Amino acid sequence: MKEKQPTVALVLAGGQGTRAGVGLPKQYRNLAGKPLLRWSLETLCRHQKIDHVKVVIRPNDEPLYRDVTAGLQLMEPVYGGETRYESARNGVQSLKELAPGIILIHDGARPFITPTLLDQLISSLTSRVAVVPGIQIIDAVKKVDNGLVEQAVDLSNLWRIQTPQAFQFDAIFSAYQLVSEHNFRDDAGVAQHSGITVNVIEGLEENIKITIPRDFEKASKIMAEERLQIHVVTGFDAHKFGLGDHVTLCGIKIPCSHGLIGHSDADVALHALVDALLSGIDGGDIGQHFPSNEEKWRNRASDEFLSYTMKLVNENSVKINHIDMTVICNEPRISEFRDAMRNKLSQLVNVSKKRISIKGTTTDGLGFTGRGEGIAVQATVTMVVDNEQ
Template identity: 45%
Template sequence: MTGEIRERTSARRVALVVAAGRGHRVGGQIPKQYLSLGGRPILRHALATLAAHPDVDAVRVVIHPDDRPLYDQAATGLDLLEPAPGGAERQDSVRLGLESLASLAPEHVLIHDGARPFLSMGVIDRVIAALDTHPGAIPALPQADTLKRDDGAGLIGGTVERAGLWRAQTPQGFHYAAILDAHRAAAGQALTDDAAVLEAAGGRVALVAGAEDNGKVTTPDDLRRAERRFQGPGEVRVGNGFDVHAFGPGDHVILGGVRIPHTHALMGHSDADVALHALADAIYGALAAGDIGRHFPPSDDRWKGAPSDVFLRHAGALVQALGGRLVHLDLTLMCERPKIGPYRAAIAARVADILGLDGGRVSVKATTTERLGFTGRSEGMAAQATATVSLPG
């Protein structure tokens, strides 16, 4: 979450968010995807969720070129690819967005409507899982209401059998090569969604469970209903993190961003700050956003020897991007040596500073394991952390 445009040469799974529409039915002087919802642009809600998902490697938004200043405001602080220009119709915009991903050669692509702000991690998980066995998958809800056909004169022309009918949602997931070929073949047609594009090319699309909250903001009433979600107390999440590092040669350890003299150093790919690693994983856990290894792979040499405050800041920025706040952090350090007591206040203050928190929201404790286990034998250190996060309802 650096706020800089991400440069990538490859990505296994990319989310493509369609936000080039000019619709004003919801009201206002700007396209609906940039109207405020809960103090943030409608578009930002979905972007933040997709950017936080541990199995989405990159996110690209398709925008109208005239909307670049609005887009930049909505995307501030999010780690996204450079946006792509859209076309005259939604289908054109999706095709152009897919073409723009060719250099990344993704295996899968998730196509999402920017006006669906309340996307959940669970919906994304189900779509991704279905792509293991199908070339396409969409979230959907079974049709519950009786359906009537209009005769064109304002009268009922017939009743439609609702059995087997589903309401399609997004993100719709596809094998990238299959949906790109299908969109190229369907250019100039007027198909209603991307699943229909793949169907027209002979592809089979799986249905997975959608979510009632995953609705599209189209009318003023939709926006008013969406706003009511932000008038309640919100949702409180709790996440746990645990980390271990072994001792090796050295004359100090880094704990909570604080240098502490010791007869050994902690070994790891980064600076091996066991405290900040546990804290970051606790925050990721509260967000259902994976772990440090997912966001900062140890196979990537960029993170070799890196200071671990980078990881913790990233986790804190994800909370902010999702419109939430960190309520409290509780850290327990486990070791025989070094003695943590003299440094406990400094560690708490450093963690609070990294995350922009009041110091009273960070608790740091230390314990031994009564000389039992690897920590008792002074072979390494362990840390356990709990993060309490408040998110919009």
């Protein structure tokens, strides 16, 4: 039985990146906490259908390369040439003895490849020889000379071609053996020049190539959007009425014909909020942190619970974007104390009052709140979570 041929990713990182401005070659510069090159290498190394990853580098960059790829399972690098074409050819030829079945050739300056895109490229090669990702151009394109528009360009068949570009290895290896004076800009051009049919699948808008300084800014914004996600969490609490002449809601003492029964100050609003916040950081619930059977919490102000919880929230690099609180009761009338409650809550969680909504409602006589037996609160919190933490 014929042994399965491996799938290899060849990453081109042999350029000087002069258009990216002064400093290190762009592939070794920092992007959102990692060297640019490492972003794509980590994705390729983790992919279950890719057996080997090899990088083409400049000889003078080898110390840099060793530093930024520390800990990654990579083949020994190969030195590139003066042009992208020469570097890709050197890389492809260096894999002759390994004889892979499939090769993915990728520009190391494209950090946003995804496992899904890699899957699509590899699976497409079951019936094709060459497959590349691309995005159809939809913006108006003009031919311009010396700052003047000469003519419009027909966009009906124009695509922006990206990498990785996937090939049956034997086919692209043979294509690179042909002598050519063309300085091909990508491997699809080499394949097509040798007579190989190149197929295009839908690429990714975010799969940009870092070329000039502002591309680093654009990439950083994309990274931030991917890292930061919105989570919506809820908390609920209820306390029954007992003796007293006031209730405490959001740290505000509010006159009432009854008090609320609780182990602490029975601030049902802050308790619901604490529960929501703990849910958002996978921190359990309020009962785990402040058990009602522990004497030290008796009669304690619930803003202490909130202060403790906010410390945990901040330690987890989570930010509160919005708080929505619904107080369910027949009395007191929440509308009369809403602003005071919002002001106090704004101080406690360090969130603008504009991002805090508090409203009161009744259940039209239904349930224990409808019978005037107590107060319930539903707290909904929108949180911005850093997925890398």
